[in-house]
Amino acid sequence: MGVEQSSAWQALQLHCDAGVGSQHLANLFRQPNRVSEFSLAFDQLYVDFSKNRITHETLALLMDLARQQKLPDAIDRLTRGEVVNETENRPALHTALRAQGEDVSGYAAEVQPQVAEVLEKMAGLANKIRSGHWRGYTGKPITDVVNIGVGGSDLGPLMITHSLQTIESPVRLHFISSIDGTQTSNLLRDLNQETTLFILASKSFTTIDTLSNAETAKDWLQECIPDDAAILSQHFIGVSASSKKMDEWGIPTANQLAFWDWVGGRYSLWSSIGLPIALKIGMQGFRELLRGAHMMDQHFMTTELEHNIPVVLGMIDIWNINFLDIHDKAILPYDARLRYLPSYLEQLVMESNGKAVTKSGDRVAYKTCPVLWGEVGPNAQHAFYQLLHQGTQAVMCDFIAPTTRDDFDPNLHSEKNESLRHQHELALANCFAQSRVLMLGDEAIPESLKASFDSPFKHYPGNQPSNTLLIDTLSAHTLGMLIAMYEHKTYVEGVIWEINSFDQWGVELGKQIAKETYQAIKDPTLLDAFDESTKTLIKRVVP
C-alpha cells in the first residue's frame, strides 16, 4: 500500500476537499494571531510560514502523517548513522561531520575520531596556505587557489565562500567546474604558475569533468615547471574518498584530504570538500559554520515535530505539492551575497528527491520533488516575478533575508554607510512587499489606488504560498543553520514520500553514454550504433 492510501494521507485529502484547499490566503488572514501561531524562532533564525494555505487542523493532520510515516524514528536512524541509503547500503552521516565530537551516538559517534583527524589535517593545510607559508615551486607564497570540482564538490564551497565574501581572505579563490574548458582557459590567462595552487575535489576521483580540467591545469603548470614532482607536491591538493585514486593520479599523501563514502556529494561541504571555505574564512570560521549546522541538527533531533522547523517546513511542502497540486518552488534571497544559494538548493533538493520509485522499488502514485529554481530576489523582480504574480501556475516561494548587515560598521556614520543601510532597508521593504502582494493579490491595493488598477491586465490573483526566513546577519554560523535546515527539510519530504533521498541513479546512465558518444566522435566507424538524431549531431562536429 502506498502512502497515498494511508489513513493519515486520506484524512488530509478529506480536509483539503472540505474547503481548506480552496481558501484564499487573504481570507485565512482575517483570523487573529495567525503569525504568532504560524511562525517559529530558533537561535538566529526566524521562520514565518503563516502565508501558507493552512489552518491549525492542517498542521495537526500533517503531523499525524509525519508520525504515521515514523518520521521521529527516521530522524533518529539518519543521525545515528544507520543505513538510510539502501541502494548503496550506507548511512548518510553529514550530521556527524559537524558534531565536533558532541551529542552523537551510534555509528555517528564511532566516526568522530576520523572526522576530527581530517579536520586537523585540513586546519594544517589551510593555515599554511593562509599564512603564506605554502610555497610554489620557486618559493613564492601561493596567492591563488583554484578549486576544480563539479556538483557537490563545487556548489557548496562556491555558495558559502560567495556568501561570506565580505570576510577578507589572504588568498584569492577561484572555481572551475564545467567540463568544456572555457572557465579553465579564461582563468589561467590571469594566473601565474609560481603562485597558483589547485584543489582537485572529487569524491570518486574519477569524475571526467574534474580530471579533464585537472589535466589542463597540469599541462599549464608544465609549461613553466620542468619538475613533475614539484608540480605535484607544491601545486596540487587532492580531496577525495579514494586515497588509492589520488595516489594513482600522483597526489602526495601529505597533500591528500580524505572523506568517506558515507558523505553524499551534495552533503559534503561540511567535510574536507569545504577546504576552499576554510581558506576563505579561516579554520575557526569553518568550525563556526559546522557549529551553526550542528545547532540545527540538535534542533531537528530533539524538538517535537510541531515546533521543529525543518519538519514543519517539509510537511507544508508536502501539503502544497500533494494536496494543493503546486509543483514549483522559487528560492528568493534578498541579499546578493546569497546569489549561489538557489543553484546549491537545486542540487540538494532535486538530486535528493527527484525520484519516482519508493524504497521498495514501486512506482509512486503521487508527485514528489517540485521543480526548484531561484535568483536574487530584487533581480528576479525584474525577471520572472511577472509569472509569480500573474502566470497560470501556483509557485511556493521561500523569501530569505538577513535583518541586519554586519559588513559595515554600525557606529561609523559615513555617507557611504548611510547609503548602504538605506539600500538594505530598501531590499527588505521589497522582500516584505512581494510576499504580501503574492499572498493578498488585489486586496493589497490601497483604496486610494483602486481606480488606477481597474483593468483585467492589472488583476493580481494572489494566494501564492510563501515562507519568509530571516537570519540576524549573514555569517558562517547562520549559513550553517540555514543549509542544515534545508538538508533536513529535504530528508523529511523523502521520508514522507518513502523514497531514498541519498542516491542519484538518474545521473549515471548519461555518464556511461557520454563515454560511448565520445568514442564515436573520435572514431566515426562506431556511429552505426546510434540513433539518427545523435548520428547527425555527431557528424556536424566531425565532418
Next chain:
Amino acid sequence: MKISVFGCELSGLVTAGSLAHTGNDVLAMPVGNLLKVRDLEQGLLPRDEPGLTTLVKSQVTEGRLRFSEDWQAGIAHAGIYMLSMPSWRSEKAEEVIEAIGQTASKDVLVINQSTFPIGTADRFEASIKLAFAQRGLVAKVSVVSMPEFISEGSAISDFSKPDRVVLGSHDQQSTAIIRDLMRPFNHVTDQVKVMSTRAAEYTKYAVNALLATRISLVNELANNAEHFNIDMEEVRQGLGSDNRIGFNYLFPGCGFGGPSFAADVQSLVGTLQSKGYDADLLKAVLQNNETQKEVLFRKAWRFFKNDLKGRKIAVWGLSFKPNTATVDNAPSVKTIEALVAQGAEVVAYDPKAGASFRRYWGERPGVTLVDDMYQALDGVDALMVMTEWRRFWTPDYEQMIERMRRPVIFDGRNIYEHSVLKSFGFRYFAVGRGDPI
C-alpha cells in the same frame, strides 16, 4: 637660543644633543612613550646609535641639555618648539599642539621635523591661531616644516653635516631664525632650501619614494640578470659610471627594511588612495620589496629541492642594516619566518640586534641565537648573509668550511667575491650573481 624639543627617540635626541652642542639651551621632553627622564639624563637611551650617548651625556653635564616630563615646562621654557617624533605618533603631536595653543603666552615658532601627512604644518598653525584667538591672546604663530633626513647608524653626522636643509616656511622672520639656528651646520655653503611647507613635507616623502623605487628596480634588474647568467656586479659598474645614474643606491640585495622607510612610502600611498587617487608604481615598489626580502629563502628552497624540513641554516645579520640594533621590517625576520615555517632550524648571529630579535621572536622554537659568528656555522647546511656588517666581509673562510656541514653561502648583500669562495670550495649564491640556481 632657548629651544624645546618634543620627542626623545632617535630624531629628538639627535636634534636636542646637536643643538645643545652648538650653544643652545635645550629642554627635551619624551612624548608618548615610557622613557624616563632619569634614564635619559644618565645616557640610557632607547637607541644604540653611534656617538649619541656621549653627545647626550656631555651636553647634560655641561648644563645645556635638560630633560623633563612636564610639557608645560617645555612650553614655558622657549618660544621655539621642535616636533621630532616618529611618524606613528602624530596623535601625540596633536596633543602637543593643543597644549601650546592653550598655554603658550608669547610668539610661537613650531619646527616640525616629523614625517606627518602633507598639510600638517598648515593645520597645526591654524589650530594654534584659533586657540590664541579664543583666548584673546595677540601673538605671532608660525609653524614650519623642516623634515629630518637622518639615517640610523649615521644620525649625528647626517644632522650636523647635512647635504641640504629642506625648509618649508612662508614667514621670513621664521626663516631667519632657523637659518641662524642651523648656521653651525650650514657654515661652508648655504644649503638651506626654502620652499612652501607642503613642498617641504612632500619632499621628504618624495625622497623616500625615489630611493625605494631605485632599490627595487635594481633588485628586479639583478633578479632578471640571473635568468641570463649575467653577473649583476659587472652591470652595476656599467650603470654607476653613467653620470646620469651614479653609484648611490645601486647595490642589489635582499630588500630594504627599517621602522620608517617603507612605512613613509606606504603612508603616502594610503593618503593618495583615501583621496581616490592611485599610486600604481609605488604600490608595486613596496610589493616588490616584500617579495625581495625572501629572495634568499627562495634560492634555498630551490637549492634544497622544495624541502627544507630538518635543514639547519645559519643567519649572519638580523638588523635591517649595519650599525643598528633595529629589526623592524628587516628582511632577516621575513626570511627566518619562512625558513622555520618549512621546518628548518635557524642559528643566528648579529653583533647588536640579537636582543631585539629575541623580543620579536618570543618563545617560539626554531631559532637559536649565538654570540659568535663562527659558532653559528657549526653543522649547518647553508649560511645566509642578511646584513652587511663589516666583520662579515672577509671572514676566516677556512674556519667556515671546517664548521659547516655543507659549504653553501646565500649572500643577500653581495659582499663576497665568487671566485675567492669557489677556490675555498663554497657554493655561492647572491643577488644577481654567483652560481645559477
